Amino acid sequence: MRIAFYGSSLLSSYWNGAATYYRGLISELHRLGYRTTFYEPDAFDRQKHRDILPPDWAEVYVYDATETALREVIAEAAQADVVVKASGVGVFDDALLQGVMAAARPEAIRIFWDVDAPATLAELAAAPHHPLRRALPGLDLVLTYGGGPPVVEAYEGFGARRCVPVYNALDPATHHPVPPDARFAADLSFLGNRLPDREARVEEFFLRAAALLPDRSFLIGGNGWDDKPMPANIRRLGHVYTRDHNAFNTSALAVLNIARDSMASTGFSPATRVFEAAGAGACLITDAWVGLEMFLAEGEEVLVARDGADVAALLAALTPERARAIGEAARRRILAEHTYARRGAQVDALLREEAERRREGVAA
Structure with missing residues (x-):
């Protein structure tokens, strides 16, 4: 056809x-x-x-x-x-x-x-x-x-x-594990454009978490964030080309997913970033939304936060060993069920x- x-x-x-x-x-x-x-x-x-x-x-x-x-x-x-x-x-x-x-x-x-x-x-x-x-x-x-x-x-x-x-x-030929890249080194990274129906959630889940953990490093990629007031421990990248998404996802201790307002309230709406991160074997922290279990199991294949304090607590307790285990489990699940x-x-x-x-x- x-x-x-x-x-x-x-x-x-x-x-x-x-x-x-x-x-x-x-x-x-x-x-x-x-x-x-x-x-x-x-x-x-x-x-x-x-x-x-x-x-x-x-x-x-x-x-x-x-x-x-x-x-x-x-x-x-x-x-x-x-x-x-x-x-x-x-x-x-x-x-x-x-x-x-x-x-x-x-x-x-x-x-x-x-x-x-x-x-x-x-x-x-x-x-x-x-x-x-x-x-x-x-x-x-x-x-x-x-x-x-x-x-x-x-x-x-x-x-x-x-x-x-x-x-x-996931397209495993496009998104997959690669060696870490110093350009994207961080404790927690978030990739997403600045949009009116997500900005408040970014403030809560990412900016607030960074403020609660001033000794940890945070990285934000995406368009529109240049003039947004942020804690000093957040580094801005601007637009991240898809060719760099794998390195972005593998170079941080954890990667954060934040749904837009309407998608979070409706549920059953995993963003492309969820599959890109899982495909790269990254440890994903996501905001909570109905239907997540269709794609990843909380606590085993993904970490789930209800607010910025949760994000900070999850990150503070996360070891490289557990992060690696969660990322590997997520990658196995996505490869088996969601390609x-x-x-x-x-x-x-x-x-x-x-x-x-x-x-x-x-x-x-």
């Missing part, structure tokens, strides 16, 4: 946390025989901060963030067997959704793929005439990279025919099932 995939960016993770997810899934679908063209706008300086060259497992079409270019890429949807509009493209999102679904051939499978479902659902609840809300009944599938039963129920309540979570996962090979097989099965449903409908 030919897939036309409209998303934020495949080539750059700059202000684009979904990049790892897109790469893992699309490369795996390529191995299963799918041909994907990924359409991404030249916006937000992402093309100036590319992590990868155009890969051999997908064609990438970078278009100008103009209405003329938008019309051109919308027309391309007519060539595909599967048309995917992802959330959070960032440029002409509503027009892109309406355009590509209208341009798709009648027999094409139409999918909305949500990489921030809790936030999207909050928008839909507040806007009865939201373009996505109007489009849902005409789509074949809504796929999400998290959210579990609450998200499925909410989407189907808004009129989606079928909603299926396709969770983040993109498994996620790709899941999506392949969904697409085959949907194609068969359409064939039966035509025959009837």
Whole structure:
């Protein structure tokens, strides 16, 4: 099948946390025989901060963030067997959704793929005439990279025919153990962009923990933190390219995951960072959220904190030996149950099932 995939960016993770997810899934679908063209706008300086060259497992079409270019890429949807509009493209999102679904051939499978479902659902609840809300009944599938039963129920309540979570996962060829790198040495490291719906949680779980442990070293990577007041024992890195994520994860005693507000409250929403850290064999400390046990076991494969004081206490008691044991256990669990090979097989099965449903409908 030919897939036309409209998303934020495949080539750059700059202000684009979904990049790892897109790469893992699309490369795996390529191995299963799918041909994907990924359409991404030249916006937000992402093309100036590319992590990868155009890969051999997908064609990438970078278009100008103009209405003329938008019309051109919308027309391309007519060539595909599967048309995917992802959330959070960032440029002409509503027009892109309406355009590509209208341009798709009648027999094409139409999918909305949500990489921030809790936030999207909050928008839909507040806007009865939201373009996505109007489009849902005409789509074949809504796929999400998290959210579990609450998200499925909410989407189907808004009129989606079928909603299926396709969770983040690990590509072991990309994220794996490497030797520590002095550039990223720390007792606790956190990697994440500064976002309005996560900043308060970063203040609590990371900044407060650093203030409680002034003799320990902390490291923060990601965009937007330059002017944020922080304790003196926190070092700032700015944007960390994906090529350095393995070293970032293996060079600290522990790595911290902090969910965004909506994802923490909804649950069942492990970030890409969870799988990257586990794949590298890092000891992960995460904030608490419902559904974590589906991915990692508390106390054995991950350490769980309810607030900044918990983070500080966990870090103060953590020995290199225990950190190594937790990281190794997490890596074993993720490799066994949560790889993109498994996620790709899941999506392949969904697409085959949907194609068969359409064939039966035509025959009837």
